[in-house]
Amino acid sequence: MLTNLTIVLITLLVTYTVLTRTALRIQRARKAKQMGATLPPRVNNGILGWYGLWLVIQNARSMKLPHTLGKRFANGPTWLTPVAGNEPINTIDPENVKAILATQFKDFCLGIRHRALSPSIGDGIFTLDGEGWTHSRALLRPQFSRQQISRVHSLERLMQILFKLIRKENGEYFDLQNLFFMFTLDSATEFLYGASVDTLADLLGEPVEGDHGGVGEEVRKAYQQSINNAQDISAIRTRLQGLYWIAGNIYQRNLYQKSNKGVKDFSQFFVDKALNTSKEKLKEMEDSDNYVFLYELVKSTRNPVVIRDQLINILVAGRDTTASLLSFTFYTLGRRPDVLKKLRAAILEDFGTSPDEITFESLKRCDYLRYVLNEVLRLYPSVPINARSATRDTTLPRGGGPDGKQPVFVYKGQMVAYCVYWMHRDKKYWGEDALEFNPDRWDPKVQPQNKGWEYLPFNGGPRICLGQQFALTEAGYVVTRMLQEFDTVHCKNQKEEEHPPYALDLTMRHGEGVWVSMK
Numbered sequence: 001m002l003t004n005l006t007i008v009l010i011t012l013l014v015t016y017t018v019l020t021r022t023a024l025r026i027q028r029a030r031k032a033k034q035m036g037a038t039l040p041p042r043v044n045n046g047i048l049g050w051y052g053l054w055l056v057i058q059n060a061r062s063m064k065l066p067h068t069l070g071k072r073f074a075n076g077p078t079w080l081t082p083v084a085g086n087e088p089i090n091t092i093d094p095e096n097v098k099a100i101l102a103t104q105f106k107d108f109c110l111g112i113r114h115r116a117l118s119p120s121i122g123d124g125i126f127t128l129d130g131e132g133w134t135h136s137r138a139l140l141r142p143q144f145s146r147q148q149i150s151r152v153h154s155l156e157r158l159m160q161i162l163f164k165l166i167r168k169e170n171g172e173y174f175d176l177q178n179l180f181f182m183f184t185l186d187s188a189t190e191f192l193y194g195a196s197v198d199t200l201a202d203l204l205g206e207p208v209e210g211d212h213g214g215v216g217e218e219v220r221k222a223y224q225q226s227i228n229n230a231q232d233i234s235a236i237r238t239r240l241q242g243l244y245w246i247a248g249n250i251y252q253r254n255l256y257q258k259s260n261k262g263v264k265d266f267s268q269f270f271v272d273k274a275l276n277t278s279k280e281k282l283k284e285m286e287d288s289d290n291y292v293f294l295y296e297l298v299k300s301t302r303n304p305v306v307i308r309d310q311l312i313n314i315l316v317a318g319r320d321t322t323a324s325l326l327s328f329t330f331y332t333l334g335r336r337p338d339v340l341k342k343l344r345a346a347i348l349e350d351f352g353t354s355p356d357e358i359t360f361e362s363l364k365r366c367d368y369l370r371y372v373l374n375e376v377l378r379l380y381p382s383v384p385i386n387a388r389s390a391t392r393d394t395t396l397p398r399g400g401g402p403d404g405k406q407p408v409f410v411y412k413g414q415m416v417a418y419c420v421y422w423m424h425r426d427k428k429y430w431g432e433d434a435l436e437f438n439p440d441r442w443d444p445k446v447q448p449q450n451k452g453w454e455y456l457p458f459n460g461g462p463r464i465c466l467g468q469q470f471a472l473t474e475a476g477y478v479v480t481r482m483l484q485e486f487d488t489v490h491c492k493n494q495k496e497e498e499h500p501p502y503a504l505d506l507t508m509r510h511g512e513g514v515w516v517s518m519k
């Protein structure tokens with residue numbers, strides 16, 4: 001039974017919460033008016049938004065995020081909803097997204113990202129704001145020049161291992177998505193450190209040439225597990241927003257610490273090795289065809305922690321995103337024989353059946369391949385929901401007033417989430433067939449190509465993805481080689497589904513894997 005004192009305390013607490021929240025709302029409405037804006041429309045989410053948090057968790061568990069958000073965007077492109085005490089604004093209005101990412105860049109920052117991710121990936125381009133980010137971007141940008149990213153043939157060794165693994169399946173169904181996540185981990189470590197962590201080779205059980213760059217077997221194996229575990233827990237921390245500390249500090253604390261160490265040990269080994277490499281050897285490497293990101297970076301900074309963290313940041317930014325693009329490409333090709341046939345014909349015409357003709361330039365010239373990749377990224381963007389937080393009281397250009405066309409107020413610290421997934425599926429910009437997979441929409445002869453901020457798979461503004469060209473080149477190479485090698489791709493799941501089940505963490509992948517048969 002509740003004592004009288006408890007009842008009084010609860011009543012006082014509820015009254016205090018209601019009064020302070022009402023006062024805040026009045027204060028914000030006043031501030032909004034001063035700034036020529038209004039508060040955004042409000043979508044209820046239960047008392048203080050706790051139902052909203054439960055809904056987010058339930059939807060994520062049942063693999064229905066981000067597609068269930070569509071119902072809410074049906075009422076308007078910009079709205080606010082309380083979630084567990086916070087009041088994030090959600091938007092799919094390209095004008096607002098442009099403001100957040102470009103025209104009002106300084107009004108927004110990454111919010112809790114640094115706190116959520118830095119124990120795992122440290123201080124780097126992906127986690128920092130302000131000066132730290134400016135410095136990171138200046139340091140890393142030159143490494144993504146065309147010359148550095150155009151060396152596609154370094155992928156061929158891994159392709160051969162992938163082919164062997166697929167052939168071992170003898171035309172039975174297998175999860176290609178799983179192999180792509182391993183492939184991109186192997187290729188990213190090779191590109192960044194000069195030595196692949198070789199998860200695919202281990203799976204195949206065949207010895208690889210060389211010694212994995214000299215790294216100890218224990219460190220290499222630990223890394224293979226650690227990177228996935230660290231990313232899984234980091235994803236939970238990001239999703240929990242202000243409560244990020246629960247995951248990794250209380251829940252799965254030991255695993256998080258062990259995994260973070262596993263990732264750092266592997267990276268540190270290669271950083272130390274590079275820092276101990278003589279100038280002559282570095283020059284020799286520069287003249288060879290074997291570009292290694294790390295060895296270029298040590299020419300610009302000798303700080304081992306900076307180098308280590310930046311490399312981990314790039315790996316996290318580039319690995320899952322590229323694997324997601326490849327997986328959804330084959331998910332689609334395996335369900336759309338018409339697209340597969342047309343793409344194979346384009347590939348065979350442009351490149352024949354060997355890897356020799358595949359270059360950075362020739363991949364860019366293969367129009368239909370480009371259309372297919374663009375269309376996969378439209379319907380299945382690797383980063384379907386993203387967010388920023390306001391660094392000061394500010395406004396967004398649209399979403400307020402009775403017609404939704406007036407500016408809306410954003411208070412300092414408020415989160416604004418932008419849902420690329422639904423922006424990419426909005427009939428207003430993509431027409432009645434917005435939910436259909438139609439690569440031809442990217443053909444200028446079919447439709448004028450005047451895409452603006454409504455197409456944003458790689459983000460936009462000063463923080464636009466640094467690896468965009470690199471990713472499209474890698475994905476183009478892998479798709480081309482796969483279709484040169486295999487005649488049939490058949491997806492086990494042929495059900496009509498506008499929204500497949502999604503596993504959503506920092507990026508999005510198919511929730512049940514991409515089960516295909518290839519011959």
Ligand code: HEM
Binds near residue numbers: 125126314325462464
């Ligand atoms: C299909 C593949 C890829 C997609 C869809 C993609 C998408 C994105 C997106 C949406 C962002 C913005 C994140 C944010 O600011 O919140 C981003 C940032 C970034 N991406 Fe990518 N990415 C891909 C591949 C890559 C690859 C392969 C690399 C590197 C090898 C890379 C490096 C980066 C970096 C360094 C940033 C941070 C840029 C900054 O904050 O200044 N990405 N990417």
